[in-house]
Amino acid sequence: MGYKPGRCLLKQRLREIGKTQQWLSEVTGLSKAQISDYANNRKVMKLSTAKTIATAIGCNIDDLYEFIKVG
Structure with missing residues (x-):
C-alpha cells in the first residue's frame, strides 16, 4: 500500500493565512x-x-495535498 498526491491544497492554505501566490x-x-x-x-x-513551500506558509508537507491510497 502507498499514497499518491491528489488535489493540491495550496490555494486553501494561502487563503487560511491571508497570503497570495505573489x-x-x-x-x-x-x-x-x-x-x-x-x-x-x-x-x-x-x-x-x-x-x-510548507516551511514558508507554516504547515506540514501533508497539508499541501489530498493524498490517495493506492494498492
Missing part, C-alpha cells in the same frame, strides 16, 4: 508561474519544493 513567490524564490501550476493542479511539487 507573496509566496517572493518569499520562496519560486516563479509565479510555478506556484500557479502547483495551485491549479497542472504540476505536482517535488519533495524539496513542497518542503520549501
Whole structure:
C-alpha cells in the first residue's frame, strides 16, 4: 500500500493565512508561474519544493495535498 498526491491544497492554505501566490513567490524564490501550476493542479511539487513551500506558509508537507491510497 502507498499514497499518491491528489488535489493540491495550496490555494486553501494561502487563503487560511491571508497570503497570495505573489507573496509566496517572493518569499520562496519560486516563479509565479510555478506556484500557479502547483495551485491549479497542472504540476505536482517535488519533495524539496513542497518542503520549501510548507516551511514558508507554516504547515506540514501533508497539508499541501489530498493524498490517495493506492494498492
